[in-house]
Amino acid sequence: MKKIILVLIVCLAGVYSVYAGAAEKLVYPSMQDENLPNGLRVILIEHHEQKTISYRMLVKAGKADEPIGKEGVAGFTSRVLQEGTLMKNADRIADEIAGIGSSFSISSQTDYVIFGMDVLDQYSQQGLDLFSDVILTPSFSAEGVKRVKKEMLNSVYFNQTDNATIAFNHGRALLFGCSNPLGRSNSKKSVQSISAKDIRKFYESHYSPGNSILLVIGDFSNDEMMRKLNGKFAGWKSSKVAEKMQTKPDYGKAGRILVVDKPRMTQAVIYMNQWALVSDDENYYDYILANYVLGGGGFSSRLMNAVRANGGMAYHISSRSDIHSNYGVLSIFTATRNEKLYDAYEMTKSEIEKLNDKGVSEEELQKAKDYVTGSIPLQLESPGQIANKILNAIMQGFTVEDLSNEVINYNNVTAENVDNVIKKYMQTQKLNVVIVCDVKKVKEQLKQIGEYEQTGYNDIPCK
Numbered sequence: 150m151k152k153i154i155l156v157l158i159v160c161l162a163g164v165y166s167v168y169a170g171a172a173e174k175l176v177y178p179s180m181q182d183e184n185l186p187n188g189l190r191v192i193l194i195e196h197h198e199q200k201t202i203s204y205r206m207l208v209k210a211g212k213a214d215e216p217i218g219k220e221g222v223a224g225f226t227s228r229v230l231q232e233g234t235l236m237k238n239a240d241r242i243a244d245e246i247a248g249i250g251s252s253f254s255i256s257s258q259t260d261y262v263i264f265g266m267d268v269l270d271q272y273s274q275q276g277l278d279l280f281s282d283v284i285l286t287p288s289f290s291a292e293g294v295k296r297v298k299k300e301m302l303n304s305v306y307f308n309q310t311d312n313a314t315i316a317f318n319h320g321r322a323l324l325f326g327c328s329n330p331l332g333r334s335n336s337k338k339s340v341q342s343i344s345a346k347d348i349r350k351f352y353e354s355h356y357s358p359g360n361s362i363l364l365v366i367g368d369f370s371n372d373e374m375m376r377k378l379n380g381k382f383a384g385w386k387s388s389k390v391a392e393k394m395q396t397k398p399d400y401g402k403a404g405r406i407l408v409v410d411k412p413r414m415t416q417a418v419i420y421m422n423q424w425a426l427v428s429d430d431e432n433y434y435d436y437i438l439a440n441y442v443l444g445g446g447g448f449s450s451r452l453m454n455a456v457r458a459n460g461g462m463a464y465h466i467s468s469r470s471d472i473h474s475n476y477g478v479l480s481i482f483t484a485t486r487n488e489k490l491y492d493a494y495e496m497t498k499s500e501i502e503k504l505n506d507k508g509v510s511e512e513e514l515q516k517a518k519d520y521v522t523g524s525i526p527l528q529l530e531s532p533g534q535i536a537n538k539i540l541n542a543i544m545q546g547f548t549v550e551d552l553s554n555e556v557i558n559y560n561n562v563t564a565e566n567v568d569n570v571i572k573k574y575m576q577t578q579k580l581n582v583v584i585v586c587d588v589k590k591v592k593e594q595l596k597q598i599g600e601y602e603q604t605g606y607n608d609i610p611c612k
Contacts, residue, residue, distance in 0.1 A: 174553045175525065178535070181371045185379065187387050188359030192539070193374055194366040196532045202273045202367030203533040204280045206264045207540045210355035213260050213330050214393055219351075221301055221335035222343050226351045227255050227262045228300070232293025235286045239293060242283065249275050253283060256537070259331060260393075260473060261544055267533050270368045274377070281381040287352065294345045301340045308334070313482065315409055315606055316420035316583045322610035323405050323581040324422050324478065329396060333611045354391040358382065364540055366532040396476040398424035404580040408595060410588040411606035417490040417586035418483075421497065423579045425470050425477030426570070428545040434558045435566040436477075436574065437470060441517040442509050442567070443501065443575070444468025444481060449516055451500045456483060462493040474546040479575065490586065491594035498577045505575065508568035522556045 181193040211223050231253050232239045246253055249272035254265040264284060268276035308314040318334040325332030333339075363382065365374055404423060426436050437445075444452035444467045456466045466483035485493040529535050542552050551558075585606065588595065595601060 173556070175529075175556060177539075177549050177553055178366075180539075180549065181375075183375070185358065185383055187383060187385055188357075189382055189385060190362045191375070191378055191382075192362065192364040193371045194364070194532075194535070195369065195371060196366050196535070197368050199532060200270045200368050201267055201532060202270050202276065202365065202369060203267045203531075203536050204265065204276060205364045205366075205533075205536045205540060206280070206284055207261055207362040207364070207544070208264070208356055209261045209360045209390075209393070209544075210351070211258050211260045211262060213396070214351075214355060214391065215330040215333075217328070217330070217333070218339060219343055219347055220330070220333045220339040222347055222351050223262070224257055224335075225297055225301060225340070225343055226348050226356075227257060227264070229289060229293050229297045229348055230264070230283050230287045231255075232297060233288040233290045234282045235288055237282065238290070239296075242279065245275070245279055249279075251276060251279075253280075258541075258544075263537065263540055265533065265537075273367075273369065277377060277381060284356070285382075285385055289345050289349050289352075291345065294348065298340060298343070301335065302337060305335050305337050305340055309607070312411065312414070312416075312418040312484070312585045313420070315411070316418045316482075316585045317480075319407055319409060319604070319610045320420045320422045320480070320581055320583045323407060323583065324424070325396065327611035330394060331396060334609065336609045353388055357388045357390050358385045359387050360390045362540060362543065364536050366536045396473075398427070398476050400424055400574075400579070403578055404582065406582045406584070406598065406601040408588060408601045408603045409583060409585040409606050410603060411585055412587050412589070414585070414587040414590075415487060416484045417487055417493075417584055417591060419481075419485070419490075419494060419497070420583045420585075421481040421580045423479050423576070423581060424574070425472060425479040426574055427477055428472050428474050428547065432566065432570040432573070433472065435562050435570040436472075437521060438514060438517040438559065438562050439504075439509070439567045439571050439575065440468055440470040440479065441521060442513050443504060443571075445470065446517060446520065449520075451504065451513075452481070452483075452497060455500050456485075456493055456496050460489075460492065460496055462486070462489040462496065466493075466497070472545065474544065481580075487587065487590045490584070490591050491597050494582070494584070494598055498580070501575055501577050501580075504568075504571050508571070509564055511564055514562070514564050514567060518559055518562070522559050525555055 178194045178196055183191050215223050231242060249268055251266055251268045256263040266276050266280045322332045426432060442451060444450045452466045456462050463483045463485045468481045471478045528538055
């Protein structure tokens, strides 16, 4: 067994006490990083601040791995795991988890899923028994599959009526295209088509030790915990992992405008997106701060000030950057009164153009730095939060050394850096725009916006 000790920074406790200033490193706990013979990567972090232990299992199986026509199978698989194992039914699992004061969490991302359990150290073994049992020996019972399918169909029905979700799903189809799983949304047809056989196949082709990372953090000794983990996970057999589709951003592609007609709407929903940079881009930190200035900064952002405070056109507007190792997406959301549709649309584009023309001010940039760097320690208050932070960073291609330098890197960003990244990635002609509205009520305004495609709200984006 190859053992790699990653001692990144001298550490006596946790991350909590070492955020001493804007120019200093964050100190993460020392990590023991190993691979079991079956390929499972195991990360152990001793953290004795609290008498708890947090188990996290990351499996690289998300929506990006779904076969065409089986949209929803990734989420279906992760949710059905807690519906029963070979030895315990769902009720017994729930009772035993409750009996140790814990819960079983599922955090689904587009490229992976993280299962979690936090327990007091006195229940360490019971927690590990349950945690490993749920992940390694699911029964895929007919009753469990039926129950989860009903929940997922209810979600599909809700999404077909929720205006923001309608806009989002069409926007993803415009950006990613229908041949990419990320451009396709769950539909009644796709969810109904998913069988226990499909779920088992997805599980067997993605839930493999070589495709997973187990992170345990808490009040234990590494040697003792490794011995316990070996007892549970060393026998997990490797399987051939299905090849993942790689998403490649097309930065040169012009944006499209799609109008989704939904009669009787009194407000119009506007969703915009475009390709953002990827996580290993040298301008990553510049871009995060640029987005904060544009619309990520809540009431202090450009969009909120222009569209809500000064324009009185919307109650809320925001932008969000979703950055991955192989693609990134910038999303902008707002809803406005029918009569203000064109004004809100133009105002949003205008703010992006102003940023391109005149850049950000030093005051705006400093506010962005203060907020972003100030929020980092709040993401590290508990062992479970530290675990999630590290796992998500690993999937973005970052090391813990990168995490340690986050505050420094943000504070090194200059206004010129931000202006350059805005010019490179935030261009209005590259925006995909989806407007969900009552076309009859806003027809004249749509003519002002320009050429657009049109569909109905009952039409799913990718059939």
